[in-house]
Amino acid sequence: MAENITAGEQAVENVTTNMDLLRFATAGSVDDGKSTLIGRLLLDSKSIFEDQLEAVETTSKGKGYDYTDLALLTDGLRSEREQGITIDVAYRYFATPARKFIIADTPGHVQYTRNMVTGASTADLGLVLVDARQGLTEQSRRHAVILSLLRVPHLVLAVNKMDLVDFSEEVYDKIQAEFTQFATKLNIPDLEVIPISALQGDNVVNRSENMAWYSGPTLMHHLENVHVASDRDLVDTRFPVQYVVRPKSEEHHDYRGYAGQVAGGVLKPGDEVVVLPSGMTSRIAGIDLYDQEIEEAFPPMSVTVRLEDDVDVSRGDTIARVKNAPKPSQDIDAMICWMATTPLRPRQKLAIKHTTRNARALVKDIQYRLDINTLHRDQETKEIGVNEIARVQLRTTTPLLCDAYAQNRTTGSFILIDENTGVTVGAGMINTGN
Structure with missing residues (x-):
């Protein structure tokens, strides 16, 4: 990195280059294939171990299936497997050369709406599945509304089980038009509608030969390329203090820092800040990440902030900019x-x-x-x-x-x-x- 780059330019570049993690939540009605889709993503992106795949294949054959039940990769609870439904939020992690992912596989039943809210609350993208045979259901609309209320900035409608409607373009067009019309009532800034078959893998990771009429991205291509860096609030500096760091060793007996996760804005040494609710002001003396000092911190980094003045700061306080502080x-x-x-x-x-x-x-x-x-x-x-x-x-x-x-x-x-x-x-x- 050139030495004459400004701290602000460095911060923007770091936000852009380090925002390689996408959190997304699946939602939709029961039996729309959410768990199967995630299993397909893991399988086709080569993100599962051979012993995991062998265990799933063995379980599938034991149940008399003539295919691998990919849902078994995510439905981890015994009660989920017995009932064939998702109850709790199942988190899965995988990565491609382009990006790292955290998936929240949320339940489809109405009585588990609270679980769905929990899983989607931290998501950058919401993935709503619909069964191509059924079209939009009440639960599909319900989850779209919840994702809108939660201000999830990106939404993908995956029209699944296209193999069961002979990969019909007419069926896809009807569902796309109906959902697009419904979405106009909601706060959905970015919407993509993708026809897929989670069971067979069409348009999940690899482009489908059965749907040559579809010219949009595959699901994986969209997940890898959707832009989320600008979704963070990089203007309003917010740093809720979680813990006061006071090492007891003789080597660091003068050290006093305030640990927490940056909730908004960009913090840099030399910034004038105010500690709320006391209203005391100071300047940032330094920012520490693990055992090194860094030049800036931005959401969602967890860091320790040191101040130039010995002001009273404790857990529950918030560090913000003097001229841009919450009331x-x-x-x-x-x-x-x-x-x-x-x-x-x-x-x-x-x-x-x-x-x-x-x-x-x-x-x-x-x-x-x-x-x-x-x-x-x-x-x-x-x-x-x-x-x-x-x-x-x-x-x-x-x-x-x-x-x-x-x-x-x-x-x-x-x-x-x-x-x-x-x-x-x-x-x-x-x-x-x-």
């Missing part, structure tokens, strides 16, 4: 996905965790329940049931340093916890922020 707020307007079997009601008290800050929250009001099949807003509702999504007003005991979810998915989200059991009962997306 502390105790009144939170948010969309909630409720995950507990006990309904959410007004005046209910819960624990809330936002970035690294913990507080208590009171449910002031339920504005409406969102029917995610029709997008109808039910303003007469008095409570929110499991797997339902609603807009609520919260009042927190401690001010939160938040942004709108549309601006920053990290500082714009939170979870709600039952204080008696410690169980996470809700996930929230903040509508208004800094």
Whole structure:
């Protein structure tokens, strides 16, 4: 790297060259072939070991199949294999020469919508499957709406099982037109519709000879080339402090750093920053990554920041730019996905965790329940049931340093916890922020 390059140019280049990880979540109705598709991706990209493939082939033959049941590569729970469905979120990791991937294989059943929300909350791309024979289903639309609410910036509609409709272009065109029309009601900035056969491998990794009429990319080509670097918030500097680093060794007895994950913006030594909520200002003295000092840090890097002044900083504080800092707020307007079997009601008290800050929250009001099949807003509702999504007003005991979810998915989200059991009962997306 040339020595005269500026820190800003270096940061932009690093973001571009190091954003080689794509997180994507699968979604769709039951039996659309999500797990089989992931198995096909792993198999055709040569990302599974021979003993894994042999185990799957042996299990498939034992069940009398005349083909390898690729879903067995992802359906890991015994209950999933017995029922032939996906229940929990299954994470799989693989890589190609172009990019590394983390897949969240999410359930298709309505009663596991909360699991789907969990798997998609950190995704860069949502992959919705539909059965070419069935077309768009209620659950397909439901998951598209959820991905839109979660602000997943890229969406792929994979029209699967094209082999069962004789690779019909007419069937594909009908589904594409119907979904494209539906997507106009949602916040989906990037949409790609790809016809595939997960079982036979058509248009998954290799281009299909059976669908010569399709001129778009294969699924793998799209996953390898979709641009996600610009999806990160590189303008609004946000660094929630997770841990204060104070080594007890004599060699580093003067060391004091603040560890955490960069949630937004680019941090560089010399930057003037403010520590919130105290309002104390200082400058960044240095940024450490493992055992080396680096010149800049950006999302989603986990680093340790050192400040020039000995200011009071603790877990739950946020380091931001002086002229671009979030405003502390105790009144939170948010969309909630409720995950507990006990309904959410007004005046209910819960624990809330936002970035690294913990507080208590009171449910002031339920504005409406969102029917995610029709997008109808039910303003007469008095409570929110499991797997339902609603807009609520919260009042927190401690001010939160938040942004709108549309601006920053990290500082714009939170979870709600039952204080008696410690169980996470809700996930929230903040509508208004800094």
